[in-house]
Amino acid sequence: MTSEQVITVHGERELAARTVPLFTGVTSEFICAATDLDTWSHRDTRPRMRPALAEDGLVVRKLYTPAAPAEEEQRDHLLTLVGMGARVRICATGLPNETIIIDRRVMILAGAATPGDREFTITTSPTLINGVYALFEATWEAATELTAYLHRDPPQVDAEGRRILRALGDGLTDEVAARRLGLSLRTYRRRVAELMRLLGSESRFQAGVHAGEFGLIP
Amino acid sequence: MTSEQVITVHGERELAARTVPLFTGVTSEFICAATDLDTWSHRDTRPRMRPALAEDGLVVRKLYTPAAPAEEEQRDHLLTLVGMGARVRICATGLPNETIIIDRRVMILAGAATPGDREFTITTSPTLINGVYALFEATWEAATELTAYLHRDPPQVDAEGRRILRALGDGLTDEVAARRLGLSLRTYRRRVAELMRLLGSESRFQAGVHAGEFGLIP
DNA sequence: GGAGCAATGGCAGGTTGCTGCCAGGCGTTG
DNA sequence: CAACGCCTGGCAGCAACCTGCCATTGCTCC
Numbered sequence: 024m025t026s027e028q029v030i031t032v033h034g035e036r037e038l039a040a041r042t043v044p045l046f047t048g049v050t051s052e053f054i055c056a057a058t059d060l061d062t063w064s065h066r067d068t069r070p071r072m073r074p075a076l077a078e079d080g081l082v083v084r085k086l087y088t089p090a091a092p093a094e095e096e097q098r099d100h101l102l103t104l105v106g107m108g109a110r111v112r113i114c115a116t117g118l119p120n121e122t123i124i125i126d127r128r129v130m131i132l133a134g135a136a137t138p139g140d141r142e143f144t145i146t147t148s149p150t151l152i153n154g155v156y157a158l159f160e161a162t163w164e165a166a167t168e169l170t171a172y173l174h175r176d177p178p179q180v181d182a183e184g185r186r187i188l189r190a191l192g193d194g195l196t197d198e199v200a201a202r203r204l205g206l207s208l209r210t211y212r213r214r215v216a217e218l219m220r221l222l223g224s225e226s227r228f229q230a231g232v233h234a235g236e237f238g239l240i241p
Numbered sequence: 242m243t244s245e246q247v248i249t250v251h252g253e254r255e256l257a258a259r260t261v262p263l264f265t266g267v268t269s270e271f272i273c274a275a276t277d278l279d280t281w282s283h284r285d286t287r288p289r290m291r292p293a294l295a296e297d298g299l300v301v302r303k304l305y306t307p308a309a310p311a312e313e314e315q316r317d318h319l320l321t322l323v324g325m326g327a328r329v330r331i332c333a334t335g336l337p338n339e340t341i342i343i344d345r346r347v348m349i350l351a352g353a354a355t356p357g358d359r360e361f362t363i364t365t366s367p368t369l370i371n372g373v374y375a376l377f378e379a380t381w382e383a384a385t386e387l388t389a390y391l392h393r394d395p396p397q398v399d400a401e402g403r404r405i406l407r408a409l410g411d412g413l414t415d416e417v418a419a420r421r422l423g424l425s426l427r428t429y430r431r432r433v434a435e436l437m438r439l440l441g442s443e444s445r446f447q448a449g450v451h452a453g454e455f456g457l458i459p
Numbered sequence: 460g461g462a463g464c465a466a467t468g469g470c471a472g473g474t475t476g477c478t479g480c481c482a483g484g485c486g487t488t489g
Numbered sequence: 490c491a492a493c494g495c496c497t498g499g500c501a502g503c504a505a506c507c508t509g510c511c512a513t514t515g516c517t518c519c
Contacts, residue, residue, distance in 0.1 A: 029247050029366050056376070114379060120372045132372035142368050148247050150362040151369070154338045154350035158274070158376045161332060165383040192450050194443030197506070207468045212507065225412030226475095227506085231449020232410050232458050240450050415476065425498045430477065444505095445476080 029148070034140035038131075041145060045125055049081060054124040056086040056159060057133075060097045083109035086163055092173060101169055112166035124156055180218070180239060187214050191231070192240040247366070252358035256349075259363060263347055267299060272342040274304040274377060278315045301327035304381055310391060319387055330384035342374060385454075398436070398457060405432050409449070410458040 032038045085104065092098040092113060101111050121133035130152045134142035146152070180188065183204075190200035201211035215227075222237070224230035234240050250256045303322065310316040310331060319329050339351035348370045352360030364370070398406065401422075408418035419429035433445075440455070442448035452458050 029364065029369060031366065031368060114383075120368075120375050122372055122376065132368050134368040134371060144366055144368040144372075146247065146369070148249065148362055150249060150338075150350050150352040150360050151247060151364070153352060154340055154362075155373055155376065157338050158340065158373065158380060161380045162376060162383070165332075165380070191444065191446040194447040196444070196504090209468050209470090209508095210466085213467085216507075226409065226414070226445065228409040228445040228449040228452075229412040231446040231451075232453045233449075234446075235450045235453035414474095427478095427498050427500090428496085431497090434477075 029144050029146045029151075031142055031144050033142055035143075038143045038145075042131065045129055045131075049125055051126050052082045052084070052124075053126075054084050054086075054156075054159060055122070056162070057091075057121040058088045059091040060087070060100060084163065085109060085111045086114055086159070086166055087111070089113055089172075092169065098173070102173075105169060111169035112163060113169055113172040114162055114166040122155065122159065124152060124159065127152060127156060130155060180221070184214065184218055184221075185239060187211070187218060188234050188239050191215070191227070192234070247362050247364045247369075249360055249362050251360055253361075256361045256363075260349065263343055263349075267343055269344050270300045270302070270342075271344075272302050272304075272374075272377060273340070274380070275309075275339040276306045277309040278305070278318060302381065303327060303329045304332055304377070304384055305329070306332060310387065316391070320391075329387035330381060331387055331390040332380055332384040340373065340377065342370060342377070345370060345374060348373060398439070402432065402436055402439075403457060405429070405436060406452050406457050409433070409445070410452070 030041070032041060083104070085101075087101075092101055105111050121131075123131040125131075128147060128149075130146050132144050132146075132155075134144070186204055187200070190204065195203070197211055197215070198208060201208045204211065206214070218234075219225075219227070219230045222230050222233040224233050231240075248259070250259060301322070303319075305319075310319055322329055339349075341349040343349075346365060346367075348364050350362045350364075350373075352362070404422055405418070408422065413421070415429055415433070416426060419426045422429065424432070436452075437443075437445070437448045440448050440451040442451050449458075
């Protein structure tokens with residue numbers, strides 16, 4: 024039996040001191056998963072990433088929630104990254120605390136956002152890293168490419184719309200669904216027509232496919 | 242700055258010695274992600290799980306790849322677990338090395354299956370665990386319930402069926418689609434009805450959702 | 460208050476989708 | 490050949506869905 028160290032640092036200051044050499048020394052792969060861009064790694068790596076990305080052989084993968092491309096500034100930055108060769112995907116389901124894996128040798132996990140300093144852990148344990156790496160792969164596979172994600176019209180569906188989509192997804196007839204949602208048949212169908220226009224669908228089947236693709240049928 | 246230990250053990254023997262008390266001491270949540278059931282945790286926990294599951298308040302979540310329910314024996318075992326109150330989901334995309342999180346306080350990650358002994362790491366670092374936990378959540382959300390997964394008839398859709406699904410997904414009316422596929426309207430609708438029965442759908446919208454879920458609309 | 464506006468819901472008449480029934484074609488089997 | 494089963498496609502009738510029109514309601518703004 025052996026034991027390995029997991030270094031825990033408090034606050035971004037201390038973290039930066041320890042990780043700057045890591046970021047500049049990336050050779051083969053840089054992986055990052057986070058909810059949005061408003062994180063230390065964003066602020067920290069932006070100036071340093073550019074030269075690294077220019078080289079060949081370096082894979083940069085970034086995984087975010089839909090919150091990231093929601094704001095224009097962040098979306099533009101993401102597109103810039105894509106233009107520089109990074110691969111960016113959006114994951115419809117909730118995402119982890121920030122996770123970074125460098126060259127599959129070093130991993131940094133961010134703790135919960137507490138009022139005081141945040142905690143970060145840095146580890147080099149191959150077993151730990153491989154485990155998290157595989158988990159990341161699974162999430163990555165299920166996510167959609169940023170470009171494809173932005174290509175879709177922003178499906179801004181409100182709560183009622185989602186209830187209607189759920190009714191449709193449950194296979195209810197319009198009459199039953201309308202009654203269940205407290206709408207008149209006419210209004211329900213109006214809503215459905217609006218949703219179909221919103222989804223760019225020309226038939227209910229197609230609308231079902233689209234709604235599924237947008238993750239609106241949970 | 243503090244540092245925490247990650248214990249690395251070699252071989253299942255040594256692991257069992259360290260983890261048996263953990264397994265028996267589960268109080269609130271037991272999470273397991275793996276490719277299939279042929280793992281140490283399966284062999285190890287089967288006898289001990291039963292009483293724990295009987296109690297209320299204990300959540301057991303298990304995440305597997307489609308390989309797990311492929312074999313009848315394993316499928317039966319999974320269904321038994323479900324019957325005992327565990328939640329089992331199947332993740333279409335690749336899955337991690339075996340991961341176990343107990344009460345969100347202890348985490349065990351399995352290393353790669355090397356010819357010799359396997360490595361396992363045991364850690365209690367909250368930051369590490371929370372990070373992996375959130376990653377697990379994301380994968381879990383994207384996965385489908387075992388019962389729903391088994392409920393699907395094996396979506397054995399032949400080439401014509403897929404052409405029809407594509408026509409539906411393109412939003413064509415039955416008349417246009419039938420003409421384009423060289424079928425009579427009647428036969429086309431027969432096919433659609435068959436597909437809907439196959440997909441377990443009660444409306445075309447629902448069929449669209451299901452077809453999308455099965456990846457039949459590329 | 461009254462004009463304007465947006466949302467609602469009833470109605471009517473249309474299209475589309477769904478299915479039972481039956482007639483015909485085609486290959487297999489006795 | 491005849492009988493049988495299977496698939497096809499036309500027809501008819503029904504159910505479901507779609508939408509234009511208009512009266513009503515509730516709201517803001519002048």
